[in-house]
Amino acid sequence: MKQIKRVITGGAIAALVTASALAAPATGASASPGQSVTDLASGVTATQLAQQLTGSGISISNATYTGDPHAAGSFSGLGATGIPAGIALSSGSVSNNGDHVSSILGPNTSDGISTEWDTPGDPDLNALIAPDTTNDAAVLQFDFVPTASSVSFKYVFGSDEYNEFINSFNDVFGFFINGVNCGTVGNPPQPVTIDDINGSVNPSLYRNNDPSDPGQPSIDTQLDGLTTVLTCVSAVQPNVINHVKLAVADAQDTAVDTSVLLQAGSFTTAVGPTAGGCAPFSDVNGTNPFCPEIATTSAQGVVRGFPDGSFHPGATVSRQAIASFLYNLAHRDEAASCSSAPFSDVAKTNPFCPQISGLVKAHVLSGYSDGSFHPSAGVSRQAMASFLYRLINPGKAVPSCTKAAFTDVPASNEFCGAIQWLVSKGIADGYDNHTFQPESIVSRQAAAAFLYRAGFVH
Numbered sequence: 001m002k003q004i005k006r007v008i009t010g011g012a013i014a015a016l017v018t019a020s021a022l023a024a025p026a027t028g029a030s031a032s033p034g035q036s037v038t039d040l041a042s043g044v045t046a047t048q049l050a051q052q053l054t055g056s057g058i059s060i061s062n063a064t065y066t067g068d069p070h071a072a073g074s075f076s077g078l079g080a081t082g083i084p085a086g087i088a089l090s091s092g093s094v095s096n097n098g099d100h101v102s103s104i105l106g107p108n109t110s111d112g113i114s115t116e117w118d119t120p121g122d123p124d125l126n127a128l129i130a131p132d133t134t135n136d137a138a139v140l141q142f143d144f145v146p147t148a149s150s151v152s153f154k155y156v157f158g159s160d161e162y163n164e165f166i167n168s169f170n171d172v173f174g175f176f177i178n179g180v181n182c183g184t185v186g187n188p189p190q191p192v193t194i195d196d197i198n199g200s201v202n203p204s205l206y207r208n209n210d211p212s213d214p215g216q217p218s219i220d221t222q223l224d225g226l227t228t229v230l231t232c233v234s235a236v237q238p239n240v241i242n243h244v245k246l247a248v249a250d251a252q253d254t255a256v257d258t259s260v261l262l263q264a265g266s267f268t269t270a271v272g273p274t275a276g277g278c279a280p281f282s283d284v285n286g287t288n289p290f291c292p293e294i295a296t297t298s299a300q301g302v303v304r305g306f307p308d309g310s311f312h313p314g315a316t317v318s319r320q321a322i323a324s325f326l327y328n329l330a331h332r333d334e335a336a337s338c339s340s341a342p343f344s345d346v347a348k349t350n351p352f353c354p355q356i357s358g359l360v361k362a363h364v365l366s367g368y369s370d371g372s373f374h375p376s377a378g379v380s381r382q383a384m385a386s387f388l389y390r391l392i393n394p395g396k397a398v399p400s401c402t403k404a405a406f407t408d409v410p411a412s413n414e415f416c417g418a419i420q421w422l423v424s425k426g427i428a429d430g431y432d433n434h435t436f437q438p439e440s441i442v443s444r445q446a447a448a449a450f451l452y453r454a455g456f457v458h
Helices: 047-053 123-129 291-299 319-329 351-361 381-392 416-424 446-457
Strands: 003-007 014-018 036-039 058-066 073-077 087-090 134-146 150-159 173-179 190-193 206-208 226-227 232-236 240-253 258-263
Touching: 014 226, 047 058, 047 073, 047 087, 047 134, 087 134, 087 240, 123 134, 123 173, 123 190, 123 240, 150 173, 173 190, 173 446, 232 291, 240 258, 291 446, 319 351, 319 381, 381 416, 381 446
Parallel strands: none
Antiparallel strands: 003 014, 036 073, 058 134, 073 087, 087 258, 134 240, 150 226, 150 232, 150 258, 173 240, 206 226
16 A cells, blocks of 8 residues: 655654555445435535535535545535534545545544545645645635625534644645635634644634544544634625635645535525624624624734734724735735834834835825824824725826715815715715715724725725
8 A cells, every 4th residue: 555654844753654554444434324425426516515505695606626526525414523514625535435434424433544636735725834835635616696795604624634743734724705715713813724723722623533542532523633613704795706715635745634514504694693703803703793894804914903812993093003904905915114214203113114104105195294194193084085096096196076976075175086986986885864974083993894895996
């Protein structure tokens, strides 16, 4: 049988094992009573998997799958995992077939189930665990049209890498909605991987099922370790086509299987307190109407919270904070610098100096006639309109108005053109009494919503 050589870089452990040592013989393997899997090799299609995942408020199209056909399928009877039925993706085999043992079906017969497909990894997953790379990726993706501006889904991540190879082989899962990974944990958000959820890191989210540990495995699944049921919440564009990509893969090599179970019907627009899961900060949860936008822009690295894990959603967003948020929106892959104080009240030591300097040079932000910036002052709705227009339309003058944009925004208002543009792009709207309240100060949660919607335009 094929040998798998595992050398743990930077550590004292080296393991040379054979496939027979990693997994019990597959011939004759059978699932626990009531458990079953139908994989893509047995006739289920990518479209059927996507349809099984989706629930209320979502229609799907253009489903595709990349990976070995035995590495994806629909399952039932796995209530012990917290996901009774749904779809499974694995870097190994989801079904018992031929020489392959299911990576998910119980009972737990081995400390290291391993099926090696020798298939490619996935570039988006590579980016999550760089400089490591992935192999044996199973990837399901499809277009969807939601009827609301937020979606959620429930899943469990598990692996036979637990517990021996934590901090060595960081197998990973990603749930990318419009290119942004929604499968994250913690603050700041980290991808869901072996290293980021285990008995030492985020232990409240981890369930041990390793047969090498004292006692018999208590969870009726082949997985040696798995998460509790996790919920992702993401903002989306309602009533237009969005895109989702689900992917799981081995890290560094092709040995020892990792899987994700996604609950049937849980990919839905039913987001709120009953959906759970939207809690990117200690003071932001599903009861906050801005929670999806805050969660998404936080995951994108656009907005930031505070060291204590809070966001202060109702607090005023300051001019220096909005400078940071805007810079992150436009230049999140570029480091900012501050070689000299840009304003009399913004010293080089100000942590926001690099972002303020960068946006001043880009003619997005400007100061006052006395040479100051007022970094701690609040940002008005009209100023936000101007900032976003200049950020998204570099080098273009803000257009003028030929007529009033709102009853309280006459054509003579210097911000009228930017406000009209903001509304035309769906980034903001007025109030029921036909006003815009241009001088009202923007809160941090409202800023996240502005930036989320502006991200689609940008």
